[in-house]
Amino acid sequence: MRAAGIFVALAATAATALAEAPIDLDDIVLEDEDGQPAVDAGPPEPAPAPGPRRRRHGAGPTPRRGTWHLRAGILHVTPHASSGAVVLSGVAGPASLAVENGPIAGSSTDLTSITTPALLVGYAVPAWEGELGVETVLAPPVTFELRAKGTIAEQSLAPMVLDTVPTGIPPLGPELGRTKALPPIVTVVYRARRGHRVRPYVGVGVSYFHAYDATITNPILTEVATPHLAIDDAVSAVGQLGLDVRVAGRVHATLDVKALSGYAIAARVDNIHVRTPAFPLYESVHVGAVSVDVVARPVLVTAGAGVNF
Amino acid sequence: MVHWRRLWPAVLIATAGCEVGEDGPPPLTSEPGVIFSYPHDGQRDVPLGARLVVSFTDPVDVAAVTAGCSLGADGGVVGAFCVRGPGGLVATPVLVAGPKDNVVLLESAAWEAGATYEVFVRPAVLWGKATNLDAAAPLVRFTAGNPTSLGGRAPTVIAVNGDDPAAYVAGSGATPRFPFVDFTTIRVALSEPLDPATAVYGDTVRLVDADGALVEAALLTQGPHLTIDPVADLTNSPRYRLELGAGLHDLSGDALAPVAFELAPLPSRVGGRELAQVLACIPGREPSYAAGGFINQVELTAPLIGDATIAMVDNTLAAVMANPAGFGPLIPLTLRKGQRLTMQPLPVKLGGEIATPLTTGPLQVQMAADATVYLARNPFRDPARLPDDELAPVAAYLAFDVVVTASDAVGNAALNQQVLGVQATGLARIYDGGLEIDSVGGLDLDLLGLDRATSNMVLRLSTTTARAAPGDDAPPRVTSTFPADGARDVPADAALRVTFAEGLDAAAATRDGAVTLTGAAAVPVRVRVDGSTLIVTPRQPLAYGAAYTLEVSGMVRDLAGTAAAPTRLGFRTVDLATSAPAPLALAAARPGVPCALDGATATSPGRCRDGASSDDRYAPFALAADLPVELTFQQPLDRGTVTLGTACGTGSVRVERLDPSGACTGVARGRLVVGEDRLSFIADGGWEPGARYRVVIHGGDDGDCDAGELCGRNRLPFNSDVLDGLADRGDAGGADLVLPFVAAPASADRYAMTTRAWPVADGNGNGVLDAGEVASSTNRAAMRIVGTSGMVRSATLNGPDCVPGTPAREACMYLSGALPVTMGTLQHACTIDGATVAACIPVELSPQILYGTSLSMNATVAVIGTLSDQRTQQLVLRLRTPAGQPLMSHIVVGADGQAALRARLPLYLDAPSMKLLAGLAGHDLASKPITVDVAGPVAFTADGRIQISLANVAAVPLAVELSAIGIGIGTIAMEIPAGEMKMQLVGDAAKGGR
Known part of the structure; x- marks a missing residue:
């Protein structure tokens, strides 16, 4: 429980979710600056004629219209989450015989890594000779599992009443809960070496983390009542490195790495009731709430292939 | 076709659709209603002066509570808060108290012994919002105990551990309300008091295991209560049997029909170890959320000494919790015997205003046996709801027996006592990380053997991990004895008493050899522990005029098991030997x-x-x-x-x-x-x-x-x-x-006792101080001859000078007798002998007889010559009731600020056996009126008995007219000098006997 979801947060994810409106790429129509279909959008034409709109540097001609790229691939998110101790608050009633408000020594939380299909969608703006663009990641909703670590997982949350009487409350184990996350990332990307087969790129951007459908799944925590897991939204800066390789024609392969400066995520679980098998007098106790502050610095690695158009 | 900008709305839509997880149904908490009552429903053996307490979740409607009650046409009770007993509705007004006006108290009820009462509490008490109050049925039924003899009826067991005795009878189908745990002390309540002499463990009271072997246990008896506290927890046998035999008699001599109870103790331990807890009892002016009154104090209601509130000081107790998983929805605990709560001194002021020399010092309330506590589901709470919340915590039931002792030796001798079968109920709230048990219970305390003080205790015990309960390794200390070491006038049937500063282990003290009495040979004795007093009763009357030695060995232990230092007490019984026996007469x-x-x-x-x-x-x-x-x-x-x-x-x-x-x-x-x-x-x-x-x-x-x-x-x-x-x-x-x-009719505000002159010199009542009798400086009148007249030329008194310090020679007339007195209640602005005093307690003296030993005198009478050794023989001083009016005296505040008795004693003096000159001469000592004004302090003997030490405040003249053949021949003028008629009237010991 504790903190459960928390981490979730982390999600720094990068992944973005098209949860309820999956995008059919066939529906996407790209337009040029004049609003005409950019049917000829694609790989750069060879040897463009000199003119006033020639780029100041770079190997290729400055495109007349922006260029879209789409990469389908696999996204792997490593949360790199770290948390402080899980903090109890609002402890009252029989639970106060066993635990006190405050941090639980030796406790922490973590998030699991995820791997999911994803789309990298980018648009190179013509004003920068196609070298500067914006990019985002589209992916199905991602679900992070919240894990307990340390004493909170391995020892009873409230082993003894009044320091002497066993409560019968077992350790929670590693499972805490899960949450879906929607952390859209938008980066501004500079792709070097226009017209070359291999184009490295760098980017910077921002990510906004939003968790939803956060749920405590630990059977001990859900035996009596359903705790309420709330995870605050968070914002993080994003740094990006990548490599585009033109495989053939418009087809490119891409390896993209994004590192987030860190989400500072506050998570809180309320309405925690735990059955007390060794104290049938009370049946269960209301533990109150737990909270945890998680800092997640996710690294997103996407490998995929797609087209420019 | 979808414009690219529509991508962001898609993301936003996805975001907007995210809701946090729905919570499950929250655990149910309490609704407005009743949460507590004392007595609890079905409680038996409720003390007659116990306060009725009913507590609620919310403030009560005072107007509804105090509106009064009546009986409807159908006989039903009409009213929001009503009590009905055998005599109809109880009219005592109720009070609203508690931290939020959520407690209703009925303070001054005097429950009728053995009667059953019903408490009706209607929803209107909580403004109609209560959800657990019935509109018709009583909320609580309870039955008062019976501390007085029923006479003519055999005693019966009315409760075992607070339950219907049938619950412990095999095959009855009844089950106890609470399980019997291996550490549970067995408490039996009877329909009337038992003769404690008939309660002998191993004989009339037996606890045997499944093999029939007697379990070592302490037996405590007091009034209608028996407490059997096994020395060790009952872990060695699956079943035990408590047998009460026909040898148990009530005070009228009626025998109990033999009865047995089956006990199958449940194990209390977890993995063989005890779950130790520490409970703190911290004083403070905080109202109890359950009981209304302030916590950790005892409120005493007693007209004899006035109402008093005694607060507890800071105390810590050790408790043992049974396996909380082993008893379903309740948790048993025990507080081991010997632990004590210290309380502030009890002010002993007669009528609450007139100070006495009796001081108690801090009082100690010790567990005389292992106390039993149960934490259980609140009976007033909807079982569908969670068992506990702040408004309606779980319930607590406490059963215990206590020994009350005083730090002051005399106060301890006068007031030490045990109170058995105390039942308290309360609520156990979780608070600040601890368990806080607020309970209320009634107990009746004996006051000097004259009165029973209704005491209502509000006790808060809080768990703590920051303290340890104090140990007790100090040996029990003797604070007083009866008789005193070296006494020479001990009644042959005296119950010998050795009072200690703390409670004693009854099992240890009653073992063979723990206490011995030796005269010419060993005297078999019966030993009983009452509070902190060992009562040693010879199984046969002692010989008169014989020397005895009472020895208390180190086998006697306190409740913590610490051995007493051996004590040796030598005394002689009263010597009746005489060559001139006189017939028995009433005093x-x-x-x-x-x-x-x-x-x-x-x-x-x-x-x-x-x-x-x-x-x-x-x-x-x-x-x-x-x-x-x-x-x-x-x-x-x-x-x-x-x-x-x-x-x-x-x-x-x-x-x-x-x-x-x-x-x-x-x-x-x-x-x-x-x-x-x-x-x-x-x-x-x-x-x-x-x-x-x-x-x-x-x-x-x-x-x-x-x-x-x-x-x-x-x-x-x-x-x-x-x-x-x-x-x-x-x-x-x-x-x-x-x-x-x-x-x-009986009167609750009059206290009757029979005082007797003590010590008495003339033990055999023959009017002579025989060789074996011991003169006393009290209970004597020093007679002095102050003149003669007529033919009586001179007269002198024979015998030792009673008051050697005076130039004159006085002879001692030793007084004996008894005086029943009846104390009233405190009055203000009393007029006594024409003067008004601020406060007094009237004391009615019964017109009885004081006997005086014979005086011998020599007189020289003209013509007749010298009359030698003319004896008055035994003198009779009869208290008069002039005009048939009661003979009143008064206890007032004396010059030293302490209680003193002032009385004017109109007497008739008779010398019925006096014969002068072998009957040839006469005298007028027959119905001769004299008046003696006496005064003196009301105090207490070292062994705790009330002692009124009176002396005449002015000289008492006495002119004895002599006559011969009916013609007066002269007068011998005598007087009792001021202060030289000394009477020391002593009440009976509170525990019986002299």
Whole structure:
């Protein structure tokens, strides 16, 4: 429980979710600056004629219209989450015989890594000779599992009443809960070496983390009542490195790495009731709430292939 | 076609659709309603003065609670908060208290012994919002205990560990409310008090295991309560059996029908270890959320000493919790015996205002046996809801037995006592990380053997991990004894008492060899522990004039198991040896007077036979319904001659019921207690107010102790007519002494006791200080001759100078006797002898007789010559009731600020056996009126008995007229100098006996 979801947060994810409106790429129509279909959008034409709109540097001609790229691939998110101790608050009633408000020594939380299909969608703006663009990641909703670590997982949350009487409350184990996350990332990307087969790129951007459908799944925590897991939204800066390789024609392969400066995520679980098998007098106790502050610095690695158009 | 900008709305839509997870149904908490009551529903053996407490979740509607009650046409109770007993609705007003006006108290109820009451609490009490109050049925039913003898009925067991006894009878189908745990002390409540002498562990009370082996246990007895506390927890056998045998008798001698109870203890331990807890009892002016009153204090209601509140000081107790998983929805705990709660001193002020020298110092309330506590689901809470929340916590039930001791030695001797079978109920709230048990319970405390103080205790015990309970390794210390070491006037039937500073382990103290009594040979004794007092009763009367040694060995231990330092006590019994025995005579009678009567009229039972015809007639005799007849003699009885009449006109002692014409209609049913020199008759169920009775003592008509006659130990029959002489066999016998009386209603604010002159020099009552008798500086009058007149030229008193410090020679007249007194309640602006004092307590003195030892004088009479060794013989001082009015005295604040008794004693002085010149000369010491103004402090003896030390405040003149052949020949003028008539009247010990 504790903190459960928390981490979730982390999600720094990068992944973005098209949860309820999956995008059919066939529906996407790209337009040029004049609003005409950019049917000829694609790989750069060879040897463009000199003119006033020639780029100041770079190997290729400055495109007349922006260029879209789409990469389908696999996204792997490593949360790199770290948390402080899980903090109890609002402890009252029989639970106060066993635990006190405050941090639980030796406790922490973590998030699991995820791997999911994803789309990298980018648009190179013509004003920068196609070298500067914006990019985002589209992916199905991602679900992070919240894990307990340390004493909170391995020892009873409230082993003894009044320091002497066993409560019968077992350790929670590693499972805490899960949450879906929607952390859209938008980066501004500079792709070097226009017209070359291999184009490295760098980017910077921002990510906004939003968790939803956060749920405590630990059977001990859900035996009596359903705790309420709330995870605050968070914002993080994003740094990006990548490599585009033109495989053939418009087809490119891409390896993209994004590192987030860190989400500072506050998570809180309320309405925690735990059955007390060794104290049938009370049946269960209301533990109150737990909270945890998680800092997640996710690294997103996407490998995929797609087209420019 | 979708414009690219529509991608962001898609993301946003996805975001907007995210809701946090839905919560499940929250656990249910309490709704408005009742959460607690004391007594609890079904409680038995509720103390008669116990407060009724009902607590609620929310503030009550004061107007509804106090609106009063009535009975509807259908007999139903109409009202928001009502109590109905056997006599109808209880009219005592209720109070609203508690931290948020959520507690309703009925403070001053006086529950009728053995009666069942119903408490009706309607939803209107909570403004109609209560969800657990019935509109018709009573909320609580409880039954009051019975601390007085029922008489004529066999005692029955009314509760075992607070439950219906049937719950512990195999095959009954009944089950106890709480499980029996291996550490549970067994508490038995009976329908009436038991004779403690009949409760002998291993004999009439037995706890045996499945193999029939006796379990070592301490047996505590007090009133209608038995407590059996096994020395070790009951872990060695799956079943135990408590057997109460027919040898258990009530105070009327009726036997208990043998009964047995089956006990199958559940194990308390978790993995063989105890779950130790520490409970703190911290004083503070904080109202209890359960009980209304302030926590950790005892409120005492007692007109005798006024109302008092005694606060506890900081205390810590050790508790042991049973396996909380082993008993379903309850948790048993125990508090081991010997632990104590310290309380502030009890101010002992008569009537609450008149200080006495009795101080208690801090009081100690010790667990006399392992206390039992259960935490259980709140019975008023909807079972569908969670068992606990702040408004309606779980319930707590406490059962315990306590020993109360005082730090001051005299206070301890006077007030130490045990109170058994205390039941308290409360709520157990979780607060600040601890368990906080607020409970309320009633207990009746004995006050000096005169009164029972209703005490209501509010106790808060809080778990703590920051403290440790104190240990007790100090040996128990003797604070007083009776008799005192070296005493020489000990009654032969005395119950010997050794009082300690703390409670004693009854199991250890009653083992063979723990206490021994040795005279010429070892004397078998019965040892009983009452509070912190060892009561040692010889199984046979001691020899008179013999030396004994009482030894308390180190086998005697306190409740914590620490051995007492061996104590040795030497004493001698009173010496009755004499060459001039006198017949048995009464010193005091309640009701009545200690002499045969004549001269009865329609308004008076008459006057003492053979007194002057001008003597005052006595007012009609009356006896309160709850008091015994008490007959105190001036010397020991021959117990074998005491026969209680079983029909009109039979027996040497008769208590008969009369019809309006005065004819006997039968004997009164009751129990006659025979003491060394006292008879007490306790009527079964008390006297019927308004009914007529009489007490008759038959001594025969001659000097032979014949069958059916009451005789003294010297085999001389009872002398009913002391004014006709009381010197020798020739004075024995006489007309039956008949004392008619009418029973009066019992009164709760009058305290009757029989005081007696103590110590007494003339133990054999023959009017002479015999060789073996011990002179005393109290209970004597120093007589001085101040002049002569007429033919009496001179006179001198013989014998040792009673007051050596004066130039004159005084002779000592040693006084003996008894004086029943009745104390009233405090009054203000009392007028006494024409002066007004701020406060007083009226004390009615019963018109009894003081006997004085003979005085010897030499007189020189003209013509006759010198008369040597002229003896008054035994003197009789009769208290008068002029004009038939009660003889009143008063306890006031004395010069030292302490209680003092002031009395004017009108007396008749008689010397019925005095013969001058072998009867040739006469005297006027017959119905000679004298008046003695006396005053002196009301204090306490070292062994805790009330002691009134009186002395005459002014010289008492006494002119004895001598005559010969009816012609006056002169006067011997005597006086008792101021302060030299000293009477020390001592009450009985609170635990019985002298």
